[in-house]
Amino acid sequence: MNLLYYWQPDNYRRDRRYGFGYHLSQNSAIMNSVDNGGTIWAFTRRGDGRYVLAAEFLARRVTRNPAGYTYGKYRAWADTDRTRYFDLADAPDIEPIVRGLAVRSNATHLGQSFQGTSAVRFLGVGDVQALSAFAVGLPSLARVGFYPEDVLEARFLGEDVAGRVVRDVSETRIDYLYGRDTPDRQVVREIPNPELFGTNDDMRIRYVMEQLKGGRDSEFRRVATELRETYAGRCQVCEFDPQIRYAQEICHVHHVVWLSRGGDNDRSNLVVLCPNHHAIVHRDDAPFDYGSLAFSFANGAVEALRLNLHLPGIA
Ligand SMILES: [Zn+2]
Ligand SMILES: [Zn+2]
Numbered sequence: 266m267n268l269l270y271y272w273q274p275d276n277y278r279r280d281r282r283y284g285f286g287y288h289l290s291q292n293s294a295i296m297n298s299v300d301n302g303g304t305i306w307a308f309t310r311r312g313d314g315r316y317v318l319a320a321e322f323l324a325r326r327v328t329r330n331p332a333g334y335t336y337g338k339y340r341a342w343a344d345t346d347r348t349r350y351f352d353l354a355d356a357p358d359i360e361p362i363v364r365g366l367a368v369r370s371n372a373t374h375l376g377q378s379f380q381g382t383s384a385v386r387f388l389g390v391g392d393v394q395a396l397s398a399f400a401v402g403l404p405s406l407a408r409v410g411f412y413p414e415d416v417l418e419a420r421f422l423g424e425d426v427a428g429r430v431v432r433d434v435s436e437t438r439i440d441y442l443y444g445r446d447t448p449d450r451q452v453v454r455e456i457p458n459p460e461l462f463g464t465n466d467d468m469r470i471r472y473v474m475e476q477l478k479g480g481r482d483s484e485f486r487r488v489a490t491e492l493r494e495t496y497a498g499r500c501q502v503c504e505f506d507p508q509i510r511y512a513q514e515i516c517h518v519h520h521v522v523w524l525s526r527g528g529d530n531d532r533s534n535l536v537v538l539c540p541n542h543h544a545i546v547h548r549d550d551a552p553f554d555y556g557s558l559a560f561s562f563a564n565g566a567v568e569a570l571r572l573n574l575h576l577p578g579i580a
Pocket of ligand 1: 500501502503504505538539540541542
């Protein structure tokens with residue numbers, strides 16, 4: 266199925282601040298229809314009142330958010346390679362197109378037809394054709410795919426995450442801006458559009474740093490230590506117990522919604538994982554569902570948590 270989504274301007278601006286994050290949360294159960302694939306066509310209203318196409322969001326999975334989550338019960342996870350966020354600056358008016366869809370939208374102000382759970386609607390085949398035709402040649406925002414911060418965050422595995430973040434980000438940024446070789450070529454190779462490292466990334470880097478600030482005294486470190494104690498250092502997926510067997514603390518605390526995508530340090534966003542499970546969850550960008558308390562992988566594999574003492578279920 267394919268969906269039309271009205272992105273409330275305030276929410277659009279908030280999400281854009283974090284580089285969109287390739288996630289879309291909503292309260293409408295219609296979202297489930299794009300689990301296992303489907304496109305969410307998202308439009309919004311600019312400051313000058315013009316309605317514009319904001320994104321062609323190709324969904325991979327839809328998961329349920331934890332009880333009490335502010336921005337909706339359902340979360341769509343994007344195909345990060347193919348999802349496009351559009352540049353709104355010179356964007357054409359999409360109102361005549363939306364008015365012409367089979368989707369009901371007869372309010373005087375278009376946005377009024379898409380309030381609350383009406384924000385998400387099913388699209389017919391003809392509707393999708395009209396939107397696809399409209400989107401041809403629309404300028405996309407420059408960076409689609411993984412941002413440098415995602416790559417960096419994926420590398421922030423381990424005990425010294427908070428201490429390393431500032432150094433790594435600034436070194437990479439400098440090397441990157443001046444085209445120098447870095448000691449770790451891996452990072453540079455994985456940055457998709459080096460020439461476009463711009464202001465939006467600054468917001469995201471600042472946000473990640475903000476969440477991890479304080480190094481050993483950081484809020485994240487405090488909560489992470491608490492969680493590792495809760496599980497006696499075991500992995501919540503496989504119960505690997507290095508602390509018990511070897512008296513070594515090597516399990517990591519993973520952010521379900523990555524910091525670089527706007528996630529936070531709330532306990533409900535954190536899972537204790539062994540280094541192997543942490544690595545595969547990042548490599549696969551595996552969605553986590555709070556209903557089944559399980560990660561799902563691109564090849565169909567599902568890993569339910571064997572241990573859970575802190576994550577809430579769904580509302
Ligand atoms: Zn594990
Ligand atoms: Zn992680």
